[in-house]
Amino acid sequence: MKRRYKLATLLLALTNVMLLEGQGCSKMEFSADNKAILQNSPNISVSVKILSAPKALDNQTEAVFDFIGEVSDGSAVSKYICIFDGKSNDDCKPGEVYKSLAQGDHHFEVVAESVVAKSDSARYDWKVDSIAPKVTILTSPKSVTNLTSGSFTFAANDANGSGVDVILCKLESQPFLPCSDLKRDFTGIADGKKAFMIQATDKAGNKADVNYEWLVDTVAPTVAISEMPSNPSNAKDVKLVFSGKDDSSGVAKYLCKFDAATSFSDCSTPQMYNSVSQSQHDFEVKAVDFAGNSSAPAKANWMSDLTVPTVKITKAPSSYDKSPSGAFEFVATDNESGVLKIQCSLNTPNNYKDCSSPYTFANLSDGPHSFYVKAIDKAGNESSPAIHQWTIDTISPVVAFVSTPKNPTTEKSASFTYTIDETGSGLDKFSCKLDSADFDCLVQGSVLILNLSLGDHILTVSASDKAGNIGSASYSWKVEDPAPKCYQDIYNQPDFEITKKIDILFVTDTSSSLDEEKTAIAAGIDSFVAQLPVDVDFQIAVTLAHGSKSAHTGKLYKSTKGDGFVLGNKTLSLATIRQQLSYKLSGQPGDDTDGGEMGMYSLSQLLKDSNYSLAQSQGFFRPDAATAIVFIADENDICAIYPVGVTPVVDTNNSEPVVKARDCPGLSHGTVYTQLKNRRANLPVLVSGIVYTNPATVPRSGENEVGYGYIDLIKLSGDSAVDLASSDYAKGLSTIGGLVNKKLNLLTSFKLKYDNIDPASIVVKVDGKVVKHTYVMLTNEVQIGSNDAGTAKSVVVLDYCQKAPIMVSSAN
Structure with a gap:
C-alpha cells in the first residue's frame, strides 16, 4: 500500500511539474533515490506559523503544537514536516501531541510545503520541569509538648529543576505568608492539636506541601x-x-x-x-x-499495727454459782492502734457479738457454762479469747427425813435418819440445829438427841452445795407429859340456807331383778321433791354401777328415749322429770362381768379429773350446789368389806371374785368418801341409798343381800338409808328429801381441830343434848344425823381427848 501511495504521489507531482513548466514555473528534479526535490518558483512562497505551544518553562510532560501554513497563491499546503528534538516527521498535522516528555530542554520545528514551494522552518524551544521542589523541616517542636511557643527552620531546593521560586508557610487556618527566610517562630499557642504547613513552588509552578502536626498540652493530669x-x-x-x-x-x-x-x-x-x-x-x-x-x-x-491486743477477765462468777444471772467484767488494751471493739460469746466459741463491760446474762439453765471474750484493735488484729468456765446450780440440796419421832411423844430422846440429795454442783457441808441452837451433826444421815425437855421442839438439818444453795428440812414434834390431852370444839348452826342448789345423783344397780323397784322409785320422785325448799334449784342425774370393762363406768347416763344427761327443775316440769327419770332407771344396759353391782367403783371413777370435768361440762356438779348421792341396789357392792362374822355370798358363775381382784384394790367406802369430800369442798354432801339394811328383811336369801359397802359409806357421811324391803318407796324418798332439806340449812359434818383422837372419848351435844355421832378417822371428822343437827343458830359442842401416850423406853 505504501508503495502504491508513493507512486501515485510521484505521478501527481510529475503532472503538476509539467503543468507548471508549461506556465513558466520552476523545474522538478529527482534525486538518486527518486525523491522529488522541489525548487521554489520565484513567484510563489510558502510560510508556516506556530499558533500554540507549551510554555517556555513548563511542568507538563505532554506538549501540543498547533500551527498553520500559507501559500502565497492561495493554494493549499500539501503537507507539514515536523521535527521534534531532532527527529523528523514528514507527515504531521496541526495539533501534533508529544507525550511522556523527559525532563529538560526540547525543541520543535515545523515546515509547510506546497506542490511547488516550501516554507522556512518555524522553531520553538522550551524546557520541561515536572518535578516539585523538596522541602525539609530542620527543626520543630516536639510532637507532644507542654510549651506554648515553638520554632521551625526548614530548607527548600529544586535540584536539576527550574529552581525554587516562592516559599510560603502558615499555622493552622491562618493564610499563607512568605517564608523566604526559611524559619518561623510562634508564641502564645493554645492547647490542642496544631498543624504547620510549608509550601515551596518552583519556577515551573510545581508545588511541594509539607505538614507538621503536634499537640500542645499544658494541663497537668x-x-x-x-x-x-x-x-x-x-x-x-x-x-x-x-x-x-x-x-x-x-x-x-x-x-x-x-x-x-x-x-x-x-x-x-x-x-x-x-x-x-x-x-x-x-x-x-x-x-x-x-x-x-x-x-x-x-x-x-x-x-501498720502488727501486734494483737490483749483482754483480761477481771470479774466473773465463781466456779460454782447458784445464780442464773450475773455479769462479767473485763478490760482490753492495745498500745498501738488502740482497741476498736470487744466481742463476747456465751456457751459457744464461734458466736461472737459486740459487747462491753460489764457483760450481763440472765435466766441461764443449770449446768456447765462458758464465756469467751476477745478484743479487736483498729487495725483488725484479734486477741486470743479470755475464757471463763463455771457451773450454775440453782437447785438446793434436798434434805428429807426418813425416820422421825412420833408427834406427840413422851420420849425424851429422839432418833432421826435423813437423806441429802444433791445432783448439781455437789455437797459442800451440812449442819444441824435443834430449836435455836446449832450443833455438829457428826455423821451424815442420822441424828440422835438425848435429854429433851417437855414441850415443842424442832430439828432442822441444812445442807449447802458448792454453789452456795442451801436446802433444809425441819421436823417439829412435842414431848408431852404421859397424861392425855382433852379438847372442846364449838360450832354454831347457820341462820341461813347454805345453798339453794342441789345436784342429786342416783347410782343404780343395773340387774333386771330391780326393774320393778326402780320403776316405783321413778314414780315416787314427787315425794322426794316435796320435801325440798320451794325455791330450790335441783338437778337429777344417773350413773350405772358398772366396773372397768363397761363404757358407762364413771359417766352420766341417758337412755335412747330422748332424755338428757341432767334433769333440772329450771328447764323441765316435774312431770317431765318423772317421765325421763323412769327412762333412765328402766331397761338399763347390764354389765356381764359384774352384774351391775360396782356402785362405789363407778362413783370413784366419776370423781376422777377427766370424768368429773366431763360431767361438769354436761351441767352437773355445779360449783355452788350441794350434792346428794343415792345408791339403788339389791345386793352389796362387790368392793365392800364384809363385817366380821358375815360370810360373803358368791354369785353362781363365780365372776365377782375376778372383778373384785381387778377393780377393787385400794378402793373402800373410806377412800370414796374422801374423794367426794375433797371434790365438793365445803358444800353440803349427803349420801343415802335405797338398799337392804336388815338381814332379817332380805326377801330372797342367796340372791338378795344387805347393801354392805353402800351402808358403810352412808354411815361415814352421818346420813341414813331407806330399806329396799319396804314397799313404800314414796315414803322412803320423802325421808331422803327431808334429809337433803336439812343438809341445805344445817351442818352435819365437823372437822376436829386435833388429831390422834381416842374415838371413845368423843361426846357431841346439840343445844346441850347429847346426840349420836359417827367418827370418820380418815378425815378426822365427826358426823351427826340431819335430824339431830338442831335448828338455825343451834350450838354444837364436841368434847374429845387424844389417845394416851404409850410409854416407850428411851433405850429403844
Whole structure:
C-alpha cells in the first residue's frame, strides 16, 4: 500500500511539474533515490506559523503544537514536516501531541510545503520541569509538648529543576505568608492539636506541601488512689491501686515515693510493698502525661499495727454459782492502734457479738457454762479469747427425813435418819440445829438427841452445795407429859340456807331383778321433791354401777328415749322429770362381768379429773350446789368389806371374785368418801341409798343381800338409808328429801381441830343434848344425823381427848 501511495504521489507531482513548466514555473528534479526535490518558483512562497505551544518553562510532560501554513497563491499546503528534538516527521498535522516528555530542554520545528514551494522552518524551544521542589523541616517542636511557643527552620531546593521560586508557610487556618527566610517562630499557642504547613513552588509552578502536626498540652493530669491499706492496718504485704486521667495527651507513666524515699521513681499500678514494718507509712503517687506535665501527688497514709491486743477477765462468777444471772467484767488494751471493739460469746466459741463491760446474762439453765471474750484493735488484729468456765446450780440440796419421832411423844430422846440429795454442783457441808441452837451433826444421815425437855421442839438439818444453795428440812414434834390431852370444839348452826342448789345423783344397780323397784322409785320422785325448799334449784342425774370393762363406768347416763344427761327443775316440769327419770332407771344396759353391782367403783371413777370435768361440762356438779348421792341396789357392792362374822355370798358363775381382784384394790367406802369430800369442798354432801339394811328383811336369801359397802359409806357421811324391803318407796324418798332439806340449812359434818383422837372419848351435844355421832378417822371428822343437827343458830359442842401416850423406853 505504501508503495502504491508513493507512486501515485510521484505521478501527481510529475503532472503538476509539467503543468507548471508549461506556465513558466520552476523545474522538478529527482534525486538518486527518486525523491522529488522541489525548487521554489520565484513567484510563489510558502510560510508556516506556530499558533500554540507549551510554555517556555513548563511542568507538563505532554506538549501540543498547533500551527498553520500559507501559500502565497492561495493554494493549499500539501503537507507539514515536523521535527521534534531532532527527529523528523514528514507527515504531521496541526495539533501534533508529544507525550511522556523527559525532563529538560526540547525543541520543535515545523515546515509547510506546497506542490511547488516550501516554507522556512518555524522553531520553538522550551524546557520541561515536572518535578516539585523538596522541602525539609530542620527543626520543630516536639510532637507532644507542654510549651506554648515553638520554632521551625526548614530548607527548600529544586535540584536539576527550574529552581525554587516562592516559599510560603502558615499555622493552622491562618493564610499563607512568605517564608523566604526559611524559619518561623510562634508564641502564645493554645492547647490542642496544631498543624504547620510549608509550601515551596518552583519556577515551573510545581508545588511541594509539607505538614507538621503536634499537640500542645499544658494541663497537668490527675491521679487518684482507689485502693489502699486501711488505717490502721495489720497487713504485712500491702497493695495500692491508683489511676491517672489526662484528657489531652494521655497518662504516660506514674512516679511513686514510699516512706523514707527522697525522690519519686517510676512505678506502676498496682504497687506492692512486702513485709512492711510496724510503723507509720506514707505513700505518694504522681501521674505524668506525654507532654511532660506532672499531677499533684495523691497521698495515702496509714499505720501498720502488727501486734494483737490483749483482754483480761477481771470479774466473773465463781466456779460454782447458784445464780442464773450475773455479769462479767473485763478490760482490753492495745498500745498501738488502740482497741476498736470487744466481742463476747456465751456457751459457744464461734458466736461472737459486740459487747462491753460489764457483760450481763440472765435466766441461764443449770449446768456447765462458758464465756469467751476477745478484743479487736483498729487495725483488725484479734486477741486470743479470755475464757471463763463455771457451773450454775440453782437447785438446793434436798434434805428429807426418813425416820422421825412420833408427834406427840413422851420420849425424851429422839432418833432421826435423813437423806441429802444433791445432783448439781455437789455437797459442800451440812449442819444441824435443834430449836435455836446449832450443833455438829457428826455423821451424815442420822441424828440422835438425848435429854429433851417437855414441850415443842424442832430439828432442822441444812445442807449447802458448792454453789452456795442451801436446802433444809425441819421436823417439829412435842414431848408431852404421859397424861392425855382433852379438847372442846364449838360450832354454831347457820341462820341461813347454805345453798339453794342441789345436784342429786342416783347410782343404780343395773340387774333386771330391780326393774320393778326402780320403776316405783321413778314414780315416787314427787315425794322426794316435796320435801325440798320451794325455791330450790335441783338437778337429777344417773350413773350405772358398772366396773372397768363397761363404757358407762364413771359417766352420766341417758337412755335412747330422748332424755338428757341432767334433769333440772329450771328447764323441765316435774312431770317431765318423772317421765325421763323412769327412762333412765328402766331397761338399763347390764354389765356381764359384774352384774351391775360396782356402785362405789363407778362413783370413784366419776370423781376422777377427766370424768368429773366431763360431767361438769354436761351441767352437773355445779360449783355452788350441794350434792346428794343415792345408791339403788339389791345386793352389796362387790368392793365392800364384809363385817366380821358375815360370810360373803358368791354369785353362781363365780365372776365377782375376778372383778373384785381387778377393780377393787385400794378402793373402800373410806377412800370414796374422801374423794367426794375433797371434790365438793365445803358444800353440803349427803349420801343415802335405797338398799337392804336388815338381814332379817332380805326377801330372797342367796340372791338378795344387805347393801354392805353402800351402808358403810352412808354411815361415814352421818346420813341414813331407806330399806329396799319396804314397799313404800314414796315414803322412803320423802325421808331422803327431808334429809337433803336439812343438809341445805344445817351442818352435819365437823372437822376436829386435833388429831390422834381416842374415838371413845368423843361426846357431841346439840343445844346441850347429847346426840349420836359417827367418827370418820380418815378425815378426822365427826358426823351427826340431819335430824339431830338442831335448828338455825343451834350450838354444837364436841368434847374429845387424844389417845394416851404409850410409854416407850428411851433405850429403844
